[in-house]
Each structure stands twice: as structure tokens, then as C-alpha cells.
Amino acid sequence: MYREKYKSYIDLIGSRLSEKRFIHSVNVAKAGVALAERYGGDKEKAYLAGILHDIMKEEKPEIQLQMLKRHDIMTDTVTLGARPLWHAKTGAIFCKEQLGIDDQDLLNAIAYHTTGRANMSQLEKLVFLADYIGEERDYQDVDVMRAETMISMERGMRYALAFSIRDLVNRDKTIHLDTVAAYNFVTSQLNER
Numbered sequence: 336m337y338r339e340k341y342k343s344y345i346d347l348i349g350s351r352l353s354e355k356r357f358i359h360s361v362n363v364a365k366a367g368v369a370l371a372e373r374y375g376g377d378k379e380k381a382y383l384a385g386i387l388h389d390i391m392k393e394e395k396p397e398i399q400l401q402m403l404k405r406h407d408i409m410t411d412t413v414t415l416g417a418r419p420l421w422h423a424k425t426g427a428i429f430c431k432e433q434l435g436i437d438d439q440d441l442l443n444a445i446a447y448h449t450t451g452r453a454n455m456s457q458l459e460k461l462v463f464l465a466d467y468i469g470e471e472r473d474y475q476d477v478d479v480m481r482a483e484t485m486i487s488m489e490r491g492m493r494y495a496l497a498f499s500i501r502d503l504v505n506r507d508k509t510i511h512l513d514t515v516a517a518y519n520f521v522t523s524q525l526n527e528r
């Protein structure tokens with residue numbers, strides 16, 4: 336559907352990512368479009384954000400750290416200590432600076448795809464959820480995650496965020512405050528219903 340239009344970006348992630356992660360990115364793009372069809376939102380942006388969301392995932396940590404410092408993003412110890420969070424922020428920087436993408440909502444969807452945050456835009460939610468339910472995903476309880484996401488976006492978000500927070504605590508990892516804020520936001524929304 337958008338494959339022809341965004342061929343250069345697809346080729347670019349093909350050159351920057353392992354085959355496994357390339358397939359994951361294409362699947363996130365497709366899942367984002369499917370979710371936009373179900374819940375509304377910009378299908379094309381969901382596709383493009385899905386293709387690009389992990390573009391920095393395999394970049395060297397030193398290079399990512401430099402980028403974060405240059406942009407004053409490395410202001411909290413949680414981010415500094417949690418390398419898996421870096422690629423979301425550096426991905427957004429790369430898309431803006433190297434690819435010339437200036438759509439702020441699209442950049443935010445990439446920047447917050449790992450942590451989430453309070454009051455996410457429709458596009459941010461589409462990409463966040465698509466990352467968890469893409470076709471190749473096979474973690475334990477992925478079927479529950481898919482089922483919750485089919486009930487509502489908020490149910491999917493709450494499940495994913497609770498899953499992520501529990502997993503981090505179980506592994507003695509720190510939890511970014513944006514993740515806590517995202518969890519509180521959707522949980523309050525659901526409890527008010």
C-alpha cells in the first residue's frame with residue numbers, strides 16, 4: 336500500500352537493521368495501519384512511523400549517547416542507565432536531522448514508543464501498540480495482549496504498560512517516569528468509565 340512510496344526508507348532500514356528487526360519494523364508498520372483502520376488515525380503516518388521506529392536500535396551506544404547529550408536528553412539517571420530506551424529518542428533525532436522529517440507527531444510517536452507517556456496522541460498510541468502486536472511477536476501472553484488491544488486502545492495500553500513495569504521490577508530495573516505516567520493516565524481513564 337505505502338510500500339512503493341516509502342521504498343527508500345524501507346531500503347534504509349534494511350541496510351541499518353538485522354533481518355529479524357527489519358521484519359519486525361515492517362510488521363509494526365502493517366499493525367499500525369490495521370489499528371488505524373480499527374480505531375481511527377492517520378494510516379500513512381502509522382505506516383511510516385512503524386517502518387522508522389527502530390531505525391537506531393542497532394546503532395553503537397557511544398554514537399547514541401553523543402546524540403542524546405548533544406540534544407540535552409540525557410538529563411535523568413534512569414534514561415542514562417537504560418540503554419534500551421535510547422534508540423527511541425535517537426531514532427526521532429535521526430529522522431529529523433538526517434531524513435528531514437519535521438512532522439512533530441510522527442517524531443513523538445518514535446520518541447515515545449518505548450516508554451509511552453501521559454496523554455499520548457492517537458498516532459503515538461497506534462505505534463506503541465503496534466510494536467507489541469506485530470505479526471512475528473511470540474512472547475508469552477502475546478495472545479492476551481492482542482485480545483486486550485482488540486477491546487480498546489486503552490485496555491491494550493494498560494496491559495502493555497503493566498506488563499512492562501512488572502517485568503522491569505522483576506529484573507531489578509529502574510522504571511522511567513514517563514512509563515509510570517502513561518500507566519496512571521490510561522488506568523485512570525479506564526477506571527472512570
Ligand SMILES: [Fe+2]
Pocket residue numbers: 388389392422423448449
Ligand atoms: Fe523500539
Ligand SMILES: [Fe+2]
Pocket residue numbers: 359363388389466
Ligand atoms: Fe520495535
